[in-house]
Amino acid sequence: MKEMNIPKEIPEKVKKTVQNRDHRRCVVCGTPIFEYYPLKKFYTEKPSSSNVVLLCPKHFKEARKGSLSEESLEEARLNPFKPEKSRLGEYEIDFQSDVVQLKIGSNHLMRVFMKEKDSFAAIKYRNFPIVKLEKKKEGLTLTICMIDNKNNITLLIVDNEVVIATLNWTIEYQNNNLIIEDEDKEYKLQLVIDSTNNEIVLTQDSFFFKGKRMLNLPPSNPFEKPKTITRTKGDGIVIG
Ligand SMILES: [Zn+2]
Structure with missing residues (x-):
């Protein structure tokens, strides 16, 4: 082309x-x-x-x-797309509330935005915030950062804007489901944005890297420690 x-x-x-x-x-x-x-x-x-x-x-x-x-x-x-224009598949991330909940498997986190300018790294991978939410005057914005195994940024979305995209990414948003995938299907990130409950839901199948599931749900046996996922105090979830 x-x-x-x-x-x-x-x-x-x-x-x-x-x-x-x-x-x-x-x-x-x-x-x-x-x-x-x-x-x-x-x-x-x-x-x-x-x-x-x-x-x-x-x-x-x-x-x-x-x-x-x-x-x-x-x-x-x-006549740009307006959130109130359509009922199905509407864009629901401008939460007016100060509370955002995050569900990853059995982990249920809640974040209260204390001031107008406040941010919440929902998922971190090796100190990189993969999914970050920021409270602004205009509402909540989404920052997404995908990195490869050499720590190079392959996709960077800051406040909803695509800033860096080194791979050919497909980004689909349908019925509150945001799916980000590269052409070779090495990376996949899936999240559900639910404004009714002010929740961002990530499932076990939410995050893949090179075909490997990156988010493992904590085992049902509480004595068995999950290896790949940890919670940080008051904030999001750390992978790896
Ligand atoms: Zn479009």
């Missing part, structure tokens, strides 16, 4: 405006993970919020390929 030459950067001020307008999610489907997509007119006009939209990685690829038309992008820009 021939990549479009990007002759100019999107100014930070424009990014901020676009982020707020598009509710930090894809304008087409509402996935809470986005990249900035410059519309065709961006290349001929002055950069502004009228020529940039937020798209999830899937729709970004489709737009690049042309299978998502410029007209439908323009339409989505004028």
Whole structure:
């Protein structure tokens, strides 16, 4: 695929405006993970919020390929996906509550955000926060960091924005299920965002690395210590 030459950067001020307008999610489907997509007119006009939209990685690829038309992008820009617009599969991470619960198998953690700017590393792997939630004025934002076995970052999503993606990732968000997977299926992260109970649920099958399940549930025998998962005081869960 021939990549479009990007002759100019999107100014930070424009990014901020676009982020707020598009509710930090894809304008087409509402996935809470986005990249900035410059519309065709961006290349001929002055950069502004009228020529940039937020798209999830899937729709970004489709737009690049042309299978998502410029007209439908323009339409989505004028009428971006809103959480209250649809009932099914709606984007539910803007918890207004200060309490977030995290369930991993039989581990049930609760985090109370004490102030407006507060963060919670829900899952850590070798000191890297894999899943982090941050409380901001606009609501709760999601940070996801995937690393390879050499500690190189292969995917970095900061406050819902894709910052680094060295592998070809598929990111799907459907019915409150967020599934992040690379093309070779070496990494997989799955989480359920449940705003009714203010919960983020990770199951035993939530996190795979090179086909290996990274989250082992604690054994039913309490005397047997789980080897790969530990809880830290007051905060999230540490793997490895
Ligand atoms: Zn999308």
